[in-house]
Amino acid sequence: MTRVTNHNAQKLFLKGSEAIARTVAACKPGVIAAYPITPQTGIIEELVRLKTQRQANFSFIQTESEHSALSVTLGAAAMGVPAYTATSSQGLLHMAEVIYNLPGLRLPIVMTCANRSISAPINIWNDHQDAMAVRDAGWIMLWAEDIQEAIEQHWLAFILSQKLRLPVMVNVDGFRLTHASEPVILPSAKLINKLLTNKIKPVLDINQPQTTGWFALPEVYHQQRLDLRKFIATSWPIINQTTNSLNTLWEPIKHTLENTKPAIGYQGTATHYYGPKRPDTLIIALGSIIGELREIVQKHKTANQKIGILKIQIYRPFPENEILFYLNKTHNTIVIDRSPGLGAQPPLFSDIKTSLPSGYNKKISSIIVGLGGDVKLTEINKIIKNYIKNYE
């Protein structure tokens, strides 16, 4: 058994935003730029508190808008400095132009998106419409179920962004996770930096002024975009190796400190499966709603119904092979989206549908749940029961 000392990790009672901020500070970014928006504000407030108390050392730039905040981090990354920002909802949409620039320029930054609905009408609570609006911009997108997972994914995000030279967005459900306080195991800065080099090859140099991401004629542009597409689609070996090395280092430390066994279920690179070996019904979802689904599975277990849950932790690149493996084990799949997909199918459902092989004839249904924040266990349970009943 690994002996856990305080310099590796600490068990604390922390608010989600504080836990994220402390993890980010421990990853030692050189530049943080942000503009406040609910429910992201707590993360930046805590980061600034850590800086003013000299517990963290980064340049903090409060910009006049989210567009500028992401532009500042872009500049920092171009100079080879690890950079971080956080936003939500309208803020993310305001960043849209720069969001597309970063992967095109192959610049690594980490951003937290405290997921919140988008206008109109105005709503401050949680769903996934903001992140889904920019899901195909070339970012690596991670999705956290709880505060503990958010901590681990921020650590992973810094490593992945630097290894792949791509921006990484960690999606954390606004209010439900950012404003909730829970016991967490926080890795120490020393442990975090065992896997994190923070070395980024700069593309700009103030002594030799030049530009980057300059004008490209159609042939060149077309090829560059296709190359980027191919690179992201074939990045799985690197992602796999990174998650493995992080888990090998972190899991024993975490579980010894928490005095628990590893989570029940099967952990893949991009997904986590929880439930029986061959489920009658498989539910696929993203984010903190998985918590409510776990309770449903526990209830149905006693009612002798076999329900499994597939949590998608890495949403982009899309882990279609891992998902297909589970789709083949069940007869009935329910995909839960927290985004409506206006004018088309909901995003997650659409992604899964398009990755099905020809001839796949098992039932797959879509549910849209909790737009604008209200996730009710009883209602989800009722919908799922109805689907199962109709299927039977």
Next chain:
Amino acid sequence: MPNNNLIITEAIKIVGLGGQGVVTTAALLARAAFHQGWWAQSMPFFGVERTGTPVEAYVRLARWPIHTHQKIEHPNILLINDYNLYNPKKLGRKLTIVSNSNLNEYHPKPQLLIYDSQQISSFIFNKNLAVCLLGALSACWPLIEEQHWRKAIEEQFINKEIAQKNWQAFIANKELATKLIQLHD
């Protein structure tokens, strides 16, 4: 008091008005439970964020990790810091504590305590704060040991003077609530 004698998942709801420290009170309660050795979760549900509008916060306590993050609609324990928000038809399943400056009432089953927390709160803080109800909670539901309450208060409020004031308010409310319950017995 025996340690760790929490059997079920305890769902607690705290309601009050914006500015009364409802969210802080929930965090403080969850923190005390965390020090007791339980798994604890606290989370707020804001209305439109303005001083004086109703605010709700939820606390879940259990001896195992809690996965859900949804609102608590039917709490086991309900703490109400403003009498206007009190609805006698919507009580906590086993315990309700209500602050009212003009009324003292106690019913044992399900437990309902209506008492004046505002006098102590005004004396110590110069305003009506929800944190006072935690003292009464500790009197009615003594599962969390006093040392853990104290540790939670000291952690929550880094300023020592403020922490001391909160501790005083906690103890004073606990004593007052204990007396009221004893009077009924």
